[in-house]
Amino acid sequence: MSFIAFISGLAIFLYAMGQLESGIQQASGEGFKKWIVNRTKTPLSSASAGIFITAVLQSSSMVSLLTLAFVSAGAMSLYSGIGVVLGANLGTTITGWIVTLVGFKMDLNSLVLPLLGIGALTNLDFLKNTRIRGTGTALFGFGLLIFGLSVMKESVAGLTELVDLNEAAELAGWVYLLIGLVLAAVMQSSSAVMMMTLALLSSQAIGLVDAAALMIGADLGTTSTTILGSLGQSIVKKQLALAHVLFNVVVDISAFFLLLPLLPAWLSLVGVVDEMFGLVMFHSILNLLGLLIFLPLLAQYTRWIQRLLPVEADSRATLFEVPVEVPEAAVASLQASVMLLARDAISLNTTRVGVRVSENGLQSDEVVHRAIADQYQAIKEFESQIIHFAQRLRLSNIAQADDNAVGQLLEATRAIVYACKTLKDIQLDFNVIRGSKEGSGGHNLADAHQTFLKQFYQIYDHALDQLEMRQTGALQGRLQHGDEASNNLSSMLSTVDAELSELNVRHHQACSDLIINANRGQTAVTATISTWFNLNHEVHHHAKYMVNALTRLQRVAASR
Known part of the structure; x- marks a missing residue:
């Protein structure tokens, strides 16, 4: 039953994320997406927009798909689009902080029923205001998200009794990396993998270093959304997808070999005792470092991508x-x-x-x-x-x-x-x-x-x-x-x-x-x-x- 409960909690969480994302988009109106285009003209503004939008929508995958659409339409340059996608990588780490604080460090179960009730009420037929309905959908999604996290937390305790933790501890780091990559690619959500990882870490089913390897793999796996969105599409879309994949490969592989072995010592040095906070901090810092390295070189990086995949002479189709x-x-x-x-x-x-x-x-x-x-x-x-x-x-x-x-x-x-x-x-x-x-x-x-x-x-x-x-x-x-x-x-x-x-x-x-x-x-x-x-x-x-x-x-x- 614990495994079924775990999968059920995961399904509820994924559905809740979709409702939350949909509600925020509906409540924000058309101006929100126009803001994306109008505030992405420099490397810093592009990355900042990517961070902000991902933090609001709670979906780097959705931001990637939106950016693909705008770049393909010519409403946003490839240069700006790459900046947004790189910023989205950092923005998605905010989900980890929210899940840690809301799902594991605070007891918000008493809010689930009111949030679901308000969300359902605002979506009844008598209310026609789009923004009110969108706000209600977002609240409904947030309530479901808390409920899904609660189900997963409770189920993980039962799972640890069924799994030999000693065998799990003997798995190599690259195995966890691969598991994270596959899970994120299949579920199309690094946030879901983050939530699963935090649940496993909180119950001590896996160690901190293994959890960090899972998250690095999830970062790599989430690029599958951009790849899928560019398949059979324009060269410009393929350029953006390639830029996203190469960025994640360079940053995540470097983090796996250079930063991951030093993680326990570094957390001890800065005085972070809580492993869950240590994990989300590590996730944020590695993406921040990657952004700081790539951002000053964004123009050169864009030109290099364009040379690798030159645009066709006539791409009007x-x-x-x-x-x-x-x-x-x-x-x-x-x-x-x-x-x-x-x-x-x-x-x-x-x-x-x-x-x-x-x-x-x-x-x-x-x-x-x-x-x-x-x-x-x-x-x-x-x-x-x-x-x-x-x-x-x-x-x-x-x-x-x-x-x-x-x-x-x-x-x-x-x-x-x-x-x-x-x-x-x-x-x-x-x-x-x-x-x-x-x-x-x-x-x-x-x-x-x-x-x-x-x-x-x-x-x-x-x-x-x-x-x-x-x-x-x-x-x-x-x-x-x-x-x-x-x-x-x-x-x-x-x-x-x-x-x-x-x-x-x-x-x-x-x-x-x-x-x-x-x-x-x-x-x-x-x-x-x-x-x-x-x-x-x-x-x-x-x-x-x-x-x-x-x-x-x-x-x-x-x-x-």
């Missing part, structure tokens, strides 16, 4: 691998996808009319020589992927603000594709006037359109650069001045919208005048003038579609 269960990252990924679509549209539309936007160009030689029909088909396929991903995201019960952003991005997508189709429909007519005799009305009209489109897309290209800076956080004013910088960006981009719209109107009128002047004095009515006016009209509307898309992208950027 991985944008749709971001889990929709993390809506902040998924919306950021959708936003990045639509901006890529806009870049593709610029490349296609300028190729159609025979102009380049810049010296280095948005068009590589490969794109220039690629069949225009293939480019257009690729855009249509990319549009379909965007729409499919957006639909999945909307079906995942996202917040209203995120749903509004998805709606704006879908409208921007449609506008971009409409613009491409508009120029596609008039390409034959445009080719005809481009081939007109130099100095003729048709040739002059083609020159005017080419000049306009080059200027239009140069401005547009720069605006997209600003939007990308806003999304990735490279615009430091946003991070330092918050809403003020966001408002400045919105004002700047609104000015760009107005500039492009005014440029479009002026060009449309100038070309209308050019057409009239070119055909003035002709007595015969021809189809040419109608074709030229239609072409002018479509160029004008193509530009309006592109401005519309930019406006919607700007709205989303300002709201994130």
